[in-house]
Amino acid sequence: MESAGQEVGRIETRLRHLGAKLDKLVVKADEAGTDLKVDYRKQIDHIKDKHAVVQSKLDAFKAASGQKWDNFKGGVEVAWHDLENAFKALKQGGNDAPAASGDAGQPATTPDLPIKP
Numbered sequence: 001m002e003s004a005g006q007e008v009g010r011i012e013t014r015l016r017h018l019g020a021k022l023d024k025l026v027v028k029a030d031e032a033g034t035d036l037k038v039d040y041r042k043q044i045d046h047i048k049d050k051h052a053v054v055q056s057k058l059d060a061f062k063a064a065s066g067q068k069w070d071n072f073k074g075g076v077e078v079a080w081h082d083l084e085n086a087f088k089a090l091k092q093g094g095n096d097a098p099a100a101s102g103d104a105g106q107p108a109t110t111p112d113l114p115i116k117p
Helices: 002-029 032-065 068-093
Strands: none
Touching: 002 032, 002 068, 032 068
């Protein structure tokens, strides 16, 4: 069984990975045509907001010294689920959606929740 610190560390690693994918998507969106660019940038900004929510919940846990992970885990799970759904929505937005470079056929989302239910 992972400790709360290990679990938070693992989630933060996944968030950094998703942040890098977001950066790649921004570049691809900026290279897209004008109409597509506006739509994708809105979707990417939405994903960035969800990403920030997950990070803020993890930061709140770390700042709440001594409180149990169980008190925060549910909120982090919900925020992560929202982030994951935002990535899926971008991917399902059509075949013209910009793909993160270097992912050769891999989806722009991470398919599994990083938190054990």
